Amino acid sequence: MPRTLVNSDLFPPIGPYSHAVKAGGxxxxxxxxxxxxxxxxxxxxxxxxxTRQTLKNIAAMLASADASLQDVxxxxxxxxxVADFAEMNRAYAEFFTEPYPARSVIGVAALPKPGAVLTINAIAVLGGS
Structure with missing residues (x-):
């Protein structure tokens, strides 16, 4: 399946990966x-x-793919x-309204970016709003 790199000038990836990729709509x-x-x-x-900055970053990447947070x-x-769940949820609620995207929350031992307390992955459907 062909895939297209989504332009992201946010910050350099910290490894051999793409910030975002379009494939299959x-x-x-x-x-x-x-x-x-x-x-x-x-x-x-x-x-x-x-959380607020992460969601702003995701919104910027989605905009580069002609999508938005409403398409997630x-x-x-x-x-x-996981004690940070309530604070993450408080910020998250500022960016989404019903119907909310499906969501998983996973407790992890550590993240590659020193000082990061969370990361967020997203899947959006183009033309899904």
Whole structure:
């Protein structure tokens, strides 16, 4: 199946992967941390701030693929500390309304970006809104 790289000037990937790829009428966004593209640093130390920045980053990648957060059908949140669930949820609710995307929340031991408390993956369907 052909796949197309989604243009992302947010920040360089920290490994041999693409931030986002279009294939089969969908956009697949890799695990994204809350890095502020203006500074290249995490937007803040807490789950609320990092969730907000992560969702802004995902929205920017989706916009490059002619999609939006409203086209997202599934997200996976990877939390270093599940005690941050409520703060992540508080920020998440600022970006989505019903019907919400399906979502998985997974507790992880660590993330590759030092200081990151979470990452979020997303799958969007083009023309899905």
């Amino acid at each position: 969908q956009v697949f966004v890799a695990a994204t941390p809350g890095v502020d593209p203006a500074t290249g640093q995490l937007a803040g130390p807490d789950a609320y701030t990092q 059908v599934h997200m996976q949140v990877n939390l270093v500390d």
